Amino acid sequence: MNDGPASEIRAHFRLQLESFALDAAFSAPATGVTALFGPSGSGKTTLLRCIAGLEHAAGTLQVNGETWQDETAFVPTHRRPLGYVFQEASLFQHLSVRANLEYGYQRIPAAERKVRLEQVVEWLGLERLVERRDPARLSGGERQRVAIGRALLTSPRILLMDEPLSALDTSSKQDILPYLERLHRELEIPVLYVSHALDEVARLADHLVLLERGRVIASGALAETFARLDLPIAHFDDAGAVVEATVAQHDETYHLTRVDFAGGSLWVGKVAQAPGSRVRARVLARDVSIATQQPHGSSISNILRAHIAEIRDEGADKVNVRMTVGDAQVLLSRITRRSRDLLDLAVGMEVYAQVKSVALMA
Numbered sequence: 001m002n003d004g005p006a007s008e009i010r011a012h013f014r015l016q017l018e019s020f021a022l023d024a025a026f027s028a029p030a031t032g033v034t035a036l037f038g039p040s041g042s043g044k045t046t047l048l049r050c051i052a053g054l055e056h057a058a059g060t061l062q063v064n065g066e067t068w069q070d071e072t073a074f075v076p077t078h079r080r081p082l083g084y085v086f087q088e089a090s091l092f093q094h095l096s097v098r099a100n101l102e103y104g105y106q107r108i109p110a111a112e113r114k115v116r117l118e119q120v121v122e123w124l125g126l127e128r129l130v131e132r133r134d135p136a137r138l139s140g141g142e143r144q145r146v147a148i149g150r151a152l153l154t155s156p157r158i159l160l161m162d163e164p165l166s167a168l169d170t171s172s173k174q175d176i177l178p179y180l181e182r183l184h185r186e187l188e189i190p191v192l193y194v195s196h197a198l199d200e201v202a203r204l205a206d207h208l209v210l211l212e213r214g215r216v217i218a219s220g221a222l223a224e225t226f227a228r229l230d231l232p233i234a235h236f237d238d239a240g241a242v243v244e245a246t247v248a249q250h251d252e253t254y255h256l257t258r259v260d261f262a263g264g265s266l267w268v269g270k271v272a273q274a275p276g277s278r279v280r281a282r283v284l285a286r287d288v289s290i291a292t293q294q295p296h297g298s299s300i301s302n303i304l305r306a307h308i309a310e311i312r313d314e315g316a317d318k319v320n321v322r323m324t325v326g327d328a329q330v331l332l333s334r335i336t337r338r339s340r341d342l343l344d345l346a347v348g349m350e351v352y353a354q355v356k357s358v359a360l361m362a
């Protein structure tokens with residue numbers, strides 16, 4: 001069954017569920033995290049279930065060169081090498097944490113195991129939990145980490161995660177995010193991650209598939225797709241750009257860190273990462289203002305020379321402005337229509353983007 005394009009996920013499903021129709025096609029890279037993002041009821045879970053073979057949809061699915069489904073074949077769920085993490089972890093209550101982890105591991109022939117138990121325990125910070133015999137009494141976040149570990153130990157070729165943080169409170173979410181980021185760096189298999197939280201997607205994903213009413217309305221690299229003004233996410237209150245950067249220098253006196261990206265630098269509150277570390281920053285459109293001349297005497301330390309690439313109305317009184325900084329980086333700004341007119345902003349103009357706040361995410 002080695003007939004699909006290698007190193008990629010290619011899917012197209014058609015499914016009618018009572019009043020809901022799914023007709024979704026997308027492709028995603030063979031590594032990294034692809035977020036399936038869309039409003040409630042847009043079909044994210046249904047799409048994930050199709051990939052798992054839990055829905056018998058019509059269509060095709062190829063995972064890294066292997067056909068899991070086409071017009072003539074349908075590989076059943078139990079023969080698809082995938083890990084599935086649900087919104088709420090369901091561990092075997094009568095088994096210890098270690099036995100829960102070993103459950104999937106032992107069903108895989110030793111030669112096919114791609115990851116060791118100790119490795120997964122380390123990635124997910126399970127050292128202190130692994131001998132616990134009372135999985136029912138683990139916290140929601142701990143249970144979810146064990147469930148992710150159990151899924152990974154089946155040596156899947158793809159990991160499907162359906163809003164794994166949605167059942168957790170804010171502080172458990174914050175606790176588990178660094179582990180997910182770690183997995184993001186360590187895993188060599190693709191992860192499909194369902195979410196309807198833009199901040200989670202900005203933090204964890206590399207690729208974005210946007211769903212609306214059962215259809216894929218856009219699919220592309222995260223930073224590029226976040227910067228598009230023609231998509232529904234441009235209207236979100238927390239719309240903004242994602243900046244991939246490198247820690248360049250710490251300033252001990254002012255407790256700041258400089259991060260460099262292609263085309264410029266940003267100062268942020270001091271972070272722990274050593275110079276050279278890769279970090280991802282999120283710059284919200286509402287935190288960026290625009291000046292037509294280089295500002296002097298401003299309290300804002302992040303001022304970047306930029307060019308206006310696109311201006312689009314955003315509701316009755318605002319506009320979204322897309323700017324390029326250097327050759328590759330994009331920033332978004334949300335300003336009033338009045339400011340646009342007073343400054344006479346137009347596509348192609350050179351301006352100064354004043355960045356009031358930057359959120360560093362890893």
Ligand SMILES: Nc1ncnc2c1ncn2[C@@H]1O[C@H](COP(=O)(O)OP(=O)(O)OP(=O)(O)O)[C@@H](O)[C@H]1O
Binds near residue numbers: 019039044
């Ligand atoms: N078995 C089913 N029978 C009938 N309709 C279904 C079935 N499963 C899902 N649906 C409907 O399909 C639509 C998409 O549901 P789905 O759970 O895939 O959306 P979602 O984007 O994951 O939403 P949420 O973010 O709320 O989890 C919904 O309208 C849902 O009611």
